[in-house]
Amino acid sequence: MDEFMQAAIAEAKQGRQEGGIPIGSVLVKDGKIIGQGHNKRVQDSDPITHAEIDCLRNAGRIGSYIGTTLYSTLMPCYLCAGAVVQFGIKKVIAGESKTFPGAKEFMVSHGVEVVDLSLDECEQMMINFIETNPQLWYEDIGKSERISQNISDLSPIYRD
Ligand SMILES: [Zn+2]
Numbered sequence: 001m002d003e004f005m006q007a008a009i010a011e012a013k014q015g016r017q018e019g020g021i022p023i024g025s026v027l028v029k030d031g032k033i034i035g036q037g038h039n040k041r042v043q044d045s046d047p048i049t050h051a052e053i054d055c056l057r058n059a060g061r062i063g064s065y066i067g068t069t070l071y072s073t074l075m076p077c078y079l080c081a082g083a084v085v086q087f088g089i090k091k092v093i094a095g096e097s098k099t100f101p102g103a104k105e106f107m108v109s110h111g112v113e114v115v116d117l118s119l120d121e122c123e124q125m126m127i128n129f130i131e132t133n134p135q136l137w138y139e140d141i142g143k144s145e146r147i148s149q150n151i152s153d154l155s156p157i158y159r160d
Pocket residue numbers: 050051052076077078079080081
């Protein structure tokens with residue numbers, strides 16, 4: 001597997017170990033990781049700290065985003081896709097989009113190349129998490145009213 005996606009998965013696993021949501025992200029430029037992070041909404045009690053935002057924040061002020069690629073274990077949501085478009089990041093590689101379709105079309109419509117690797121490992125990580133923490137997950141994607149324990153009727157967002 002792509003070493004950068006492996007690094008993003010390692011971030012996701014670290015987030016899970018911290019009691020958070022298992023989504024990780026890395027920013028790559030010239031074949032090197034220049035930033036990495038994971039979702040810290042639970043850890044920091046901060047709804048804005050998605051994996052991609054944490055990653056971009058950790059990369060700091062890099063000047064230009066030309067030539068950067070953002071990796072995420074899950075297809076970026078509208079919040080993070082907004083940051084991608086705003087900063088001019090032209091390539092996004094997602095681990096999967098089956099458990100959450102994210103904002104792929106939004107990014108593509110703004111000229112971003114989006115690659116979906118459809119990785120079983122990323123999918124399983126999210127399925128296991130959603131099944132054991134449905135409230136936490138639906139709060140993260142702005143569906144906090146959904147508290148059903150039955151994953152099959154949680155949301156049309158979960159597509160099998
Ligand atoms: Zn996001």
